[in-house]
Amino acid sequence: MDQNSYKAEVTEAFNQAAARYDRMGVEFFTPMGRRLVERAALRRGDRVLDVGCGRGACVFPAAAVVGPRGRVLGVDIAPAMIEAAAAEAERRRIRNVELRVMDAEYPELPERSFDAVLGSYSVIFLPDAPAALARYARLLVRRGRIAFTSPVFTDDTFPFLPPVFADLIPRSLLRGLPPQWQPDALRRRFNGWLQEVGDLEATMHRAGFRDVDVVDEPVHLVTASGETWVDWSHTQGMRLLWEHLGPAERQRLRETLIAGLDALRDGDGPLVIETPVRFVTATAA
């Protein structure tokens, strides 16, 4: 698939997801964004860029930390995400936030104009992420900081999903996906450069960063039931799997997942899925 049709497909998927994205009774992106902002060690007055900002999981906590003298620019390729985030900023009367539709792979922004760049679960979507990281290094002032997250990919199931799904999603179903959406192809696309910590560090150094820190830390995804998880999964990366299944396969997978996930709950208690997340921080040389 060429880059333009890949980006058009990603944009369409997130445009469709935006209205319900992170608003479906599943706690995951918001706590992960808050944690990323903590790890980024922002200071009052900082100028922050959030790439692939979605509905603002990092934008809003970052805006609170940098305060009225700082500012946060959130950019996303999906206009519906930017509209939703802008409406939220307006609703909360937050004045130090700006939101713009932009392809974060080629940010059209002045060099040396940011103190920090953030990207939560977004850098992985860029077709040439290492080249984009080098552009981010140039947007940062000297000693400026970058902080981003990615899934910790496992070889056993669809990318974006934690290991527990290896037992819940039949391999035969994944093998039936179009070649470019098969787990192997997606893994190569999303994480060829960040699977091994050594490769990731080398990529960051080549991009112009140093003091690279890579920490895999669990984020607890919390939701009421298997069904709420399955509904939510249509609004995040797994949407790319649902979209490529026929109606019968989709229904079968829905039922299998709901039953399998409900079996993990403690009685009527919430469903808690420990999801390993990779947090990467570094400093612009």
Ligand SMILES: C[S@@+](CC[C@H](N)C(=O)[O-])C[C@H]1O[C@@H](n2cnc3c(N)ncnc32)[C@H](O)[C@@H]1O
């Ligand atoms: C999984 S969401 C994460 C959103 C947000 N950072 C969060 O943590 O909730 C990935 C986001 O990256 C955006 N994205 C994907 N490719 C992009 C690109 N080339 N430029 C800008 N945004 C992009 C998507 O539109 C989507 O909003």
